[in-house]
Amino acid sequence: MKKMLDQTNEIVEICLLAGKIMLQNGAETYRVEDTMMRIAASFGIQASHSYVTPTGIIFSIDGTGPTKLIRIVERSTDLQKVTIVNSISRKISSGELSLEEAHRQLKELDTKNLAYPxxxxxxxxxxxxxxxxxxxxxxxxxxxxxxxxxxxxxxxxxxxxxxxxxxxxxxxxxxxxxxxxxxxxxxxxxxxxxxxxxxxxxxxxxxxxxxxxxxxxxxxxxxxxxxxxxxxxxxxxxxxxxxxxxxxxxx
Known part of the structure:
Protein backbone atom coordinates (compact mmCIF):
# COMPACT_ATOMS: atom_id res chain seq x y z
CA MET A 1 0.00 0.00 0.00
CA LYS A 2 2.84 2.37 0.93
CA LYS A 3 4.69 1.59 -2.31
CA MET A 4 1.55 2.36 -4.34
CA LEU A 5 1.07 5.64 -2.46
CA ASP A 6 4.71 6.61 -3.10
CA GLN A 7 4.31 5.89 -6.80
CA THR A 8 1.12 7.96 -6.88
CA ASN A 9 2.92 10.85 -5.20
CA GLU A 10 5.70 10.67 -7.78
CA ILE A 11 3.18 10.75 -10.63
CA VAL A 12 1.59 13.83 -9.09
CA GLU A 13 5.03 15.44 -8.79
CA ILE A 14 5.76 14.73 -12.47
CA CYS A 15 2.44 16.22 -13.56
CA LEU A 16 2.97 19.34 -11.45
CA LEU A 17 6.55 19.78 -12.68
CA ALA A 18 5.46 19.49 -16.32
CA GLY A 19 2.65 21.97 -15.73
CA LYS A 20 4.94 24.39 -13.91
CA ILE A 21 7.54 24.40 -16.71
CA MET A 22 4.86 24.99 -19.35
CA LEU A 23 3.06 27.74 -17.45
CA GLN A 24 6.27 29.58 -16.59
CA ASN A 25 7.34 29.64 -20.23
CA GLY A 26 4.27 30.93 -22.04
CA ALA A 27 1.92 27.96 -22.58
CA GLU A 28 -1.85 28.41 -22.63
CA THR A 29 -3.80 27.38 -19.53
CA TYR A 30 -5.90 24.76 -21.27
CA ARG A 31 -2.77 23.19 -22.80
CA VAL A 32 -1.17 22.90 -19.36
CA GLU A 33 -4.26 21.18 -17.92
CA ASP A 34 -4.54 18.81 -20.87
CA THR A 35 -0.85 17.82 -20.69
CA MET A 36 -1.00 17.13 -16.95
CA MET A 37 -4.09 14.94 -17.26
CA ARG A 38 -2.62 13.03 -20.22
CA ILE A 39 0.58 12.29 -18.28
CA ALA A 40 -1.44 11.05 -15.30
CA ALA A 41 -3.59 8.85 -17.55
CA SER A 42 -0.48 7.39 -19.21
CA PHE A 43 0.76 6.22 -15.80
CA GLY A 44 -2.59 4.58 -14.98
CA ILE A 45 -4.40 7.40 -13.15
CA GLN A 46 -7.55 7.98 -15.16
CA ALA A 47 -9.43 10.18 -12.66
CA SER A 48 -7.27 13.28 -12.20
CA HIS A 49 -8.30 16.90 -11.81
CA SER A 50 -6.31 20.06 -12.45
CA TYR A 51 -7.08 23.73 -11.98
CA VAL A 52 -4.60 26.15 -13.54
CA THR A 53 -4.38 29.93 -13.28
CA PRO A 54 -1.47 32.15 -14.38
CA THR A 55 -0.23 32.27 -10.76
CA GLY A 56 -0.81 28.73 -9.54
CA ILE A 57 -1.60 25.07 -10.28
CA ILE A 58 -3.82 22.78 -8.21
CA PHE A 59 -3.69 19.08 -9.07
CA SER A 60 -5.45 16.16 -7.40
CA ILE A 61 -6.48 12.56 -8.09
CA ASP A 62 -9.43 10.54 -6.88
CA GLY A 63 -8.82 8.17 -3.97
CA THR A 64 -6.10 8.40 -1.35
CA GLY A 65 -3.75 10.61 -3.32
CA PRO A 66 -2.95 14.12 -2.03
CA THR A 67 -4.05 17.43 -3.53
CA LYS A 68 -1.03 19.63 -4.26
CA LEU A 69 -0.55 23.27 -5.11
CA ILE A 70 2.32 25.03 -6.89
CA ARG A 71 2.70 28.81 -6.94
CA ILE A 72 3.95 30.44 -10.16
CA VAL A 73 5.82 33.66 -9.41
CA GLU A 74 8.02 34.25 -12.47
CA ARG A 75 6.63 33.98 -16.00
CA SER A 76 8.58 34.47 -19.20
CA THR A 77 8.50 33.26 -22.80
CA ASP A 78 10.50 30.21 -23.83
CA LEU A 79 8.44 28.18 -26.27
CA GLN A 80 11.30 25.72 -26.74
CA LYS A 81 10.73 24.45 -23.20
CA VAL A 82 7.00 24.12 -23.90
CA THR A 83 7.80 22.08 -27.01
CA ILE A 84 10.18 19.80 -25.08
CA VAL A 85 7.56 19.15 -22.37
CA ASN A 86 5.04 18.28 -25.10
CA SER A 87 7.61 15.88 -26.58
CA ILE A 88 8.21 14.23 -23.19
CA SER A 89 4.45 13.95 -22.69
CA ARG A 90 4.04 12.18 -26.04
CA LYS A 91 6.86 9.77 -25.19
CA ILE A 92 5.18 9.00 -21.87
CA SER A 93 1.87 8.35 -23.63
CA SER A 94 3.53 5.96 -26.09
CA GLY A 95 5.30 4.08 -23.27
CA GLU A 96 8.81 5.12 -24.30
CA LEU A 97 9.65 6.71 -20.92
CA SER A 98 9.48 5.17 -17.47
CA LEU A 99 8.33 7.09 -14.40
CA GLU A 100 11.89 7.66 -13.15
CA GLU A 101 13.28 8.67 -16.56
CA ALA A 102 10.43 11.12 -17.20
CA HIS A 103 10.96 12.71 -13.78
CA ARG A 104 14.71 13.02 -14.43
CA GLN A 105 14.25 14.63 -17.84
CA LEU A 106 11.71 17.14 -16.51
CA LYS A 107 13.99 18.08 -13.60
CA GLU A 108 16.88 18.66 -15.99
CA LEU A 109 14.69 20.76 -18.27
CA ASP A 110 13.45 22.86 -15.34
CA THR A 111 17.01 23.88 -14.40
CA LYS A 112 18.24 24.48 -17.96
CA ASN A 113 18.55 27.95 -19.43
CA LEU A 114 17.60 27.57 -23.08
CA ALA A 115 17.16 31.29 -23.75
CA TYR A 116 19.31 32.97 -26.38
CA PRO A 117 22.18 35.13 -25.05
Missing part, protein backbone atom coordinates in the same frame (compact mmCIF):
# COMPACT_ATOMS: atom_id res chain seq x y z
CA UNK A 118 21.28 38.71 -24.21
CA UNK A 119 23.30 40.23 -27.07
CA UNK A 120 21.41 38.13 -29.59
CA UNK A 121 18.03 39.07 -28.07
CA UNK A 122 18.95 42.78 -28.22
CA UNK A 123 20.19 42.41 -31.80
CA UNK A 124 16.95 40.66 -32.83
CA UNK A 125 14.86 43.37 -31.15
CA UNK A 126 16.89 46.09 -32.89
CA UNK A 127 16.53 44.49 -36.33
CA UNK A 128 12.82 43.89 -35.75
CA UNK A 129 12.35 47.55 -34.78
CA UNK A 130 13.95 48.74 -38.00
CA UNK A 131 11.92 46.30 -40.06
CA UNK A 132 8.67 47.42 -38.41
CA UNK A 133 9.42 50.98 -39.52
CA UNK A 134 9.56 49.79 -43.12
CA UNK A 135 6.45 47.65 -42.58
CA UNK A 136 4.54 50.72 -41.37
CA UNK A 137 5.55 52.53 -44.59
CA UNK A 138 8.36 54.54 -43.05
CA UNK A 139 11.46 55.56 -44.98
CA UNK A 140 14.79 53.75 -45.03
CA UNK A 141 16.29 56.83 -43.44
CA UNK A 142 14.43 55.96 -40.23
CA UNK A 143 15.65 52.35 -40.17
CA UNK A 144 18.84 53.09 -38.21
CA UNK A 145 17.20 55.40 -35.62
CA UNK A 146 14.56 52.74 -34.92
CA UNK A 147 17.28 50.06 -34.91
CA UNK A 148 19.21 51.90 -32.17
CA UNK A 149 16.15 53.01 -30.17
CA UNK A 150 14.52 49.57 -30.26
CA UNK A 151 17.70 47.75 -29.26
CA UNK A 152 18.44 50.17 -26.42
CA UNK A 153 14.84 50.04 -25.19
CA UNK A 154 14.82 46.24 -25.13
CA UNK A 155 18.16 46.15 -23.29
CA UNK A 156 16.73 48.60 -20.75
CA UNK A 157 13.69 46.36 -20.30
CA UNK A 158 15.81 43.29 -19.53
CA UNK A 159 18.32 45.14 -17.32
CA UNK A 160 15.75 47.02 -15.21
CA UNK A 161 13.61 43.90 -14.81
CA UNK A 162 16.62 42.13 -13.27
CA UNK A 163 16.94 44.93 -10.71
CA UNK A 164 13.24 45.56 -10.07
CA UNK A 165 10.99 42.51 -10.27
CA UNK A 166 7.90 44.61 -11.01
CA UNK A 167 7.57 44.31 -14.77
CA UNK A 168 5.43 47.46 -15.12
CA UNK A 169 8.34 49.74 -14.16
CA UNK A 170 10.75 47.99 -16.53
CA UNK A 171 8.33 48.39 -19.45
CA UNK A 172 7.59 51.99 -18.52
CA UNK A 173 11.27 52.94 -18.37
CA UNK A 174 12.04 51.08 -21.60
CA UNK A 175 9.36 52.98 -23.52
CA UNK A 176 10.50 56.24 -21.86
CA UNK A 177 14.05 55.66 -23.12
CA UNK A 178 12.71 54.84 -26.60
CA UNK A 179 10.75 58.11 -26.62
CA UNK A 180 13.81 60.15 -25.58
CA UNK A 181 16.07 58.51 -28.17
CA UNK A 182 13.50 58.91 -30.97
CA UNK A 183 13.01 62.61 -30.27
CA UNK A 184 16.78 63.20 -30.05
CA UNK A 185 17.33 61.50 -33.41
CA UNK A 186 14.67 63.66 -35.06
CA UNK A 187 15.99 66.87 -33.44
CA UNK A 188 19.54 66.30 -34.72
CA UNK A 189 18.26 65.36 -38.17
CA UNK A 190 19.30 61.70 -38.00
CA UNK A 191 15.64 60.62 -38.14
CA UNK A 192 12.69 62.08 -40.01
CA UNK A 193 9.28 60.63 -39.11
CA UNK A 194 9.00 60.57 -35.33
CA UNK A 195 5.79 58.54 -35.22
CA UNK A 196 7.20 55.75 -37.40
CA UNK A 197 10.40 55.54 -35.34
CA UNK A 198 8.49 55.31 -32.05
CA UNK A 199 5.99 52.75 -33.33
CA UNK A 200 8.72 50.54 -34.79
CA UNK A 201 10.89 50.78 -31.67
CA UNK A 202 8.17 49.80 -29.16
CA UNK A 203 6.96 46.79 -31.15
CA UNK A 204 9.41 44.32 -29.46
CA UNK A 205 7.85 45.35 -26.12
CA UNK A 206 4.26 44.69 -27.20
CA UNK A 207 2.72 41.70 -25.32
CA UNK A 208 1.67 39.74 -28.41
CA UNK A 209 1.92 36.27 -26.82
CA UNK A 210 -0.07 37.38 -23.76
CA UNK A 211 -2.89 38.77 -25.89
CA UNK A 212 -2.99 35.63 -28.05
CA UNK A 213 -3.05 33.31 -25.02
CA UNK A 214 -5.71 35.41 -23.32
CA UNK A 215 -8.02 35.11 -26.33
CA UNK A 216 -7.32 31.37 -26.74
CA UNK A 217 -8.00 30.71 -23.04
CA UNK A 218 -11.25 32.68 -23.19
CA UNK A 219 -12.35 30.74 -26.26
CA UNK A 220 -11.49 27.47 -24.48
CA UNK A 221 -13.71 28.46 -21.52
CA UNK A 222 -10.94 29.33 -19.03
CA UNK A 223 -12.45 32.65 -18.05
CA UNK A 224 -10.33 33.40 -14.96
CA UNK A 225 -7.05 32.72 -16.76
CA UNK A 226 -8.16 34.54 -19.92
CA UNK A 227 -9.26 37.67 -18.05
CA UNK A 228 -6.15 37.75 -15.86
CA UNK A 229 -3.83 37.39 -18.86
CA UNK A 230 -5.83 40.07 -20.64
CA UNK A 231 -5.40 42.36 -17.62
CA UNK A 232 -1.65 41.69 -17.61
CA UNK A 233 -1.46 42.51 -21.32
CA UNK A 234 -3.44 45.71 -20.69
CA UNK A 235 -1.01 46.77 -17.94
CA UNK A 236 1.93 46.17 -20.27
CA UNK A 237 0.29 48.21 -23.03
CA UNK A 238 -0.54 50.94 -20.49
CA UNK A 239 3.08 51.04 -19.27
CA UNK A 240 4.38 51.36 -22.85
CA UNK A 241 1.83 54.04 -23.72
CA UNK A 242 2.48 55.99 -20.51
CA UNK A 243 6.23 56.13 -21.08
CA UNK A 244 5.81 57.44 -24.61
CA UNK A 245 3.00 59.85 -23.62
CA UNK A 246 5.04 61.45 -20.83
CA UNK A 247 8.07 62.08 -23.00
CA UNK A 248 5.82 63.49 -25.76
CA UNK A 249 4.12 65.76 -23.23
CA UNK A 250 7.53 67.07 -22.12
CA UNK A 251 8.64 67.47 -25.74
Missing amino acids: LWLQVAAAAIASGCFVIMFQGGWGDFLPAFISGGLGFYCLVYVHRLVKIKFFAEFLASFIIGIMSILFVMIGFGHELDKIVIGSVMPLVPGLLITNAVRDLMAGHLVAGLSKGAEAFLTAFAIGSGIAIIFAIY
Whole structure:
Protein backbone atom coordinates (compact mmCIF):
# COMPACT_ATOMS: atom_id res chain seq x y z
CA MET A 1 0.00 0.00 0.00
CA LYS A 2 2.84 2.37 0.93
CA LYS A 3 4.69 1.59 -2.31
CA MET A 4 1.55 2.36 -4.34
CA LEU A 5 1.07 5.64 -2.46
CA ASP A 6 4.71 6.61 -3.10
CA GLN A 7 4.31 5.89 -6.80
CA THR A 8 1.12 7.96 -6.88
CA ASN A 9 2.92 10.85 -5.20
CA GLU A 10 5.70 10.67 -7.78
CA ILE A 11 3.18 10.75 -10.63
CA VAL A 12 1.59 13.83 -9.09
CA GLU A 13 5.03 15.44 -8.79
CA ILE A 14 5.76 14.73 -12.47
CA CYS A 15 2.44 16.22 -13.56
CA LEU A 16 2.97 19.34 -11.45
CA LEU A 17 6.55 19.78 -12.68
CA ALA A 18 5.46 19.49 -16.32
CA GLY A 19 2.65 21.97 -15.73
CA LYS A 20 4.94 24.39 -13.91
CA ILE A 21 7.54 24.40 -16.71
CA MET A 22 4.86 24.99 -19.35
CA LEU A 23 3.06 27.74 -17.45
CA GLN A 24 6.27 29.58 -16.59
CA ASN A 25 7.34 29.64 -20.23
CA GLY A 26 4.27 30.93 -22.04
CA ALA A 27 1.92 27.96 -22.58
CA GLU A 28 -1.85 28.41 -22.63
CA THR A 29 -3.80 27.38 -19.53
CA TYR A 30 -5.90 24.76 -21.27
CA ARG A 31 -2.77 23.19 -22.80
CA VAL A 32 -1.17 22.90 -19.36
CA GLU A 33 -4.26 21.18 -17.92
CA ASP A 34 -4.54 18.81 -20.87
CA THR A 35 -0.85 17.82 -20.69
CA MET A 36 -1.00 17.13 -16.95
CA MET A 37 -4.09 14.94 -17.26
CA ARG A 38 -2.62 13.03 -20.22
CA ILE A 39 0.58 12.29 -18.28
CA ALA A 40 -1.44 11.05 -15.30
CA ALA A 41 -3.59 8.85 -17.55
CA SER A 42 -0.48 7.39 -19.21
CA PHE A 43 0.76 6.22 -15.80
CA GLY A 44 -2.59 4.58 -14.98
CA ILE A 45 -4.40 7.40 -13.15
CA GLN A 46 -7.55 7.98 -15.16
CA ALA A 47 -9.43 10.18 -12.66
CA SER A 48 -7.27 13.28 -12.20
CA HIS A 49 -8.30 16.90 -11.81
CA SER A 50 -6.31 20.06 -12.45
CA TYR A 51 -7.08 23.73 -11.98
CA VAL A 52 -4.60 26.15 -13.54
CA THR A 53 -4.38 29.93 -13.28
CA PRO A 54 -1.47 32.15 -14.38
CA THR A 55 -0.23 32.27 -10.76
CA GLY A 56 -0.81 28.73 -9.54
CA ILE A 57 -1.60 25.07 -10.28
CA ILE A 58 -3.82 22.78 -8.21
CA PHE A 59 -3.69 19.08 -9.07
CA SER A 60 -5.45 16.16 -7.40
CA ILE A 61 -6.48 12.56 -8.09
CA ASP A 62 -9.43 10.54 -6.88
CA GLY A 63 -8.82 8.17 -3.97
CA THR A 64 -6.10 8.40 -1.35
CA GLY A 65 -3.75 10.61 -3.32
CA PRO A 66 -2.95 14.12 -2.03
CA THR A 67 -4.05 17.43 -3.53
CA LYS A 68 -1.03 19.63 -4.26
CA LEU A 69 -0.55 23.27 -5.11
CA ILE A 70 2.32 25.03 -6.89
CA ARG A 71 2.70 28.81 -6.94
CA ILE A 72 3.95 30.44 -10.16
CA VAL A 73 5.82 33.66 -9.41
CA GLU A 74 8.02 34.25 -12.47
CA ARG A 75 6.63 33.98 -16.00
CA SER A 76 8.58 34.47 -19.20
CA THR A 77 8.50 33.26 -22.80
CA ASP A 78 10.50 30.21 -23.83
CA LEU A 79 8.44 28.18 -26.27
CA GLN A 80 11.30 25.72 -26.74
CA LYS A 81 10.73 24.45 -23.20
CA VAL A 82 7.00 24.12 -23.90
CA THR A 83 7.80 22.08 -27.01
CA ILE A 84 10.18 19.80 -25.08
CA VAL A 85 7.56 19.15 -22.37
CA ASN A 86 5.04 18.28 -25.10
CA SER A 87 7.61 15.88 -26.58
CA ILE A 88 8.21 14.23 -23.19
CA SER A 89 4.45 13.95 -22.69
CA ARG A 90 4.04 12.18 -26.04
CA LYS A 91 6.86 9.77 -25.19
CA ILE A 92 5.18 9.00 -21.87
CA SER A 93 1.87 8.35 -23.63
CA SER A 94 3.53 5.96 -26.09
CA GLY A 95 5.30 4.08 -23.27
CA GLU A 96 8.81 5.12 -24.30
CA LEU A 97 9.65 6.71 -20.92
CA SER A 98 9.48 5.17 -17.47
CA LEU A 99 8.33 7.09 -14.40
CA GLU A 100 11.89 7.66 -13.15
CA GLU A 101 13.28 8.67 -16.56
CA ALA A 102 10.43 11.12 -17.20
CA HIS A 103 10.96 12.71 -13.78
CA ARG A 104 14.71 13.02 -14.43
CA GLN A 105 14.25 14.63 -17.84
CA LEU A 106 11.71 17.14 -16.51
CA LYS A 107 13.99 18.08 -13.60
CA GLU A 108 16.88 18.66 -15.99
CA LEU A 109 14.69 20.76 -18.27
CA ASP A 110 13.45 22.86 -15.34
CA THR A 111 17.01 23.88 -14.40
CA LYS A 112 18.24 24.48 -17.96
CA ASN A 113 18.55 27.95 -19.43
CA LEU A 114 17.60 27.57 -23.08
CA ALA A 115 17.16 31.29 -23.75
CA TYR A 116 19.31 32.97 -26.38
CA PRO A 117 22.18 35.13 -25.05
CA LEU A 118 21.28 38.71 -24.21
CA TRP A 119 23.30 40.23 -27.07
CA LEU A 120 21.41 38.13 -29.59
CA GLN A 121 18.03 39.07 -28.07
CA VAL A 122 18.95 42.78 -28.22
CA ALA A 123 20.19 42.41 -31.80
CA ALA A 124 16.95 40.66 -32.83
CA ALA A 125 14.86 43.37 -31.15
CA ALA A 126 16.89 46.09 -32.89
CA ILE A 127 16.53 44.49 -36.33
CA ALA A 128 12.82 43.89 -35.75
CA SER A 129 12.35 47.55 -34.78
CA GLY A 130 13.95 48.74 -38.00
CA CYS A 131 11.92 46.30 -40.06
CA PHE A 132 8.67 47.42 -38.41
CA VAL A 133 9.42 50.98 -39.52
CA ILE A 134 9.56 49.79 -43.12
CA MET A 135 6.45 47.65 -42.58
CA PHE A 136 4.54 50.72 -41.37
CA GLN A 137 5.55 52.53 -44.59
CA GLY A 138 8.36 54.54 -43.05
CA GLY A 139 11.46 55.56 -44.98
CA TRP A 140 14.79 53.75 -45.03
CA GLY A 141 16.29 56.83 -43.44
CA ASP A 142 14.43 55.96 -40.23
CA PHE A 143 15.65 52.35 -40.17
CA LEU A 144 18.84 53.09 -38.21
CA PRO A 145 17.20 55.40 -35.62
CA ALA A 146 14.56 52.74 -34.92
CA PHE A 147 17.28 50.06 -34.91
CA ILE A 148 19.21 51.90 -32.17
CA SER A 149 16.15 53.01 -30.17
CA GLY A 150 14.52 49.57 -30.26
CA GLY A 151 17.70 47.75 -29.26
CA LEU A 152 18.44 50.17 -26.42
CA GLY A 153 14.84 50.04 -25.19
CA PHE A 154 14.82 46.24 -25.13
CA TYR A 155 18.16 46.15 -23.29
CA CYS A 156 16.73 48.60 -20.75
CA LEU A 157 13.69 46.36 -20.30
CA VAL A 158 15.81 43.29 -19.53
CA TYR A 159 18.32 45.14 -17.32
CA VAL A 160 15.75 47.02 -15.21
CA HIS A 161 13.61 43.90 -14.81
CA ARG A 162 16.62 42.13 -13.27
CA LEU A 163 16.94 44.93 -10.71
CA VAL A 164 13.24 45.56 -10.07
CA LYS A 165 10.99 42.51 -10.27
CA ILE A 166 7.90 44.61 -11.01
CA LYS A 167 7.57 44.31 -14.77
CA PHE A 168 5.43 47.46 -15.12
CA PHE A 169 8.34 49.74 -14.16
CA ALA A 170 10.75 47.99 -16.53
CA GLU A 171 8.33 48.39 -19.45
CA PHE A 172 7.59 51.99 -18.52
CA LEU A 173 11.27 52.94 -18.37
CA ALA A 174 12.04 51.08 -21.60
CA SER A 175 9.36 52.98 -23.52
CA PHE A 176 10.50 56.24 -21.86
CA ILE A 177 14.05 55.66 -23.12
CA ILE A 178 12.71 54.84 -26.60
CA GLY A 179 10.75 58.11 -26.62
CA ILE A 180 13.81 60.15 -25.58
CA MET A 181 16.07 58.51 -28.17
CA SER A 182 13.50 58.91 -30.97
CA ILE A 183 13.01 62.61 -30.27
CA LEU A 184 16.78 63.20 -30.05
CA PHE A 185 17.33 61.50 -33.41
CA VAL A 186 14.67 63.66 -35.06
CA MET A 187 15.99 66.87 -33.44
CA ILE A 188 19.54 66.30 -34.72
CA GLY A 189 18.26 65.36 -38.17
CA PHE A 190 19.30 61.70 -38.00
CA GLY A 191 15.64 60.62 -38.14
CA HIS A 192 12.69 62.08 -40.01
CA GLU A 193 9.28 60.63 -39.11
CA LEU A 194 9.00 60.57 -35.33
CA ASP A 195 5.79 58.54 -35.22
CA LYS A 196 7.20 55.75 -37.40
CA ILE A 197 10.40 55.54 -35.34
CA VAL A 198 8.49 55.31 -32.05
CA ILE A 199 5.99 52.75 -33.33
CA GLY A 200 8.72 50.54 -34.79
CA SER A 201 10.89 50.78 -31.67
CA VAL A 202 8.17 49.80 -29.16
CA MET A 203 6.96 46.79 -31.15
CA PRO A 204 9.41 44.32 -29.46
CA LEU A 205 7.85 45.35 -26.12
CA VAL A 206 4.26 44.69 -27.20
CA PRO A 207 2.72 41.70 -25.32
CA GLY A 208 1.67 39.74 -28.41
CA LEU A 209 1.92 36.27 -26.82
CA LEU A 210 -0.07 37.38 -23.76
CA ILE A 211 -2.89 38.77 -25.89
CA THR A 212 -2.99 35.63 -28.05
CA ASN A 213 -3.05 33.31 -25.02
CA ALA A 214 -5.71 35.41 -23.32
CA VAL A 215 -8.02 35.11 -26.33
CA ARG A 216 -7.32 31.37 -26.74
CA ASP A 217 -8.00 30.71 -23.04
CA LEU A 218 -11.25 32.68 -23.19
CA MET A 219 -12.35 30.74 -26.26
CA ALA A 220 -11.49 27.47 -24.48
CA GLY A 221 -13.71 28.46 -21.52
CA HIS A 222 -10.94 29.33 -19.03
CA LEU A 223 -12.45 32.65 -18.05
CA VAL A 224 -10.33 33.40 -14.96
CA ALA A 225 -7.05 32.72 -16.76
CA GLY A 226 -8.16 34.54 -19.92
CA LEU A 227 -9.26 37.67 -18.05
CA SER A 228 -6.15 37.75 -15.86
CA LYS A 229 -3.83 37.39 -18.86
CA GLY A 230 -5.83 40.07 -20.64
CA ALA A 231 -5.40 42.36 -17.62
CA GLU A 232 -1.65 41.69 -17.61
CA ALA A 233 -1.46 42.51 -21.32
CA PHE A 234 -3.44 45.71 -20.69
CA LEU A 235 -1.01 46.77 -17.94
CA THR A 236 1.93 46.17 -20.27
CA ALA A 237 0.29 48.21 -23.03
CA PHE A 238 -0.54 50.94 -20.49
CA ALA A 239 3.08 51.04 -19.27
CA ILE A 240 4.38 51.36 -22.85
CA GLY A 241 1.83 54.04 -23.72
CA SER A 242 2.48 55.99 -20.51
CA GLY A 243 6.23 56.13 -21.08
CA ILE A 244 5.81 57.44 -24.61
CA ALA A 245 3.00 59.85 -23.62
CA ILE A 246 5.04 61.45 -20.83
CA ILE A 247 8.07 62.08 -23.00
CA PHE A 248 5.82 63.49 -25.76
CA ALA A 249 4.12 65.76 -23.23
CA ILE A 250 7.53 67.07 -22.12
CA TYR A 251 8.64 67.47 -25.74
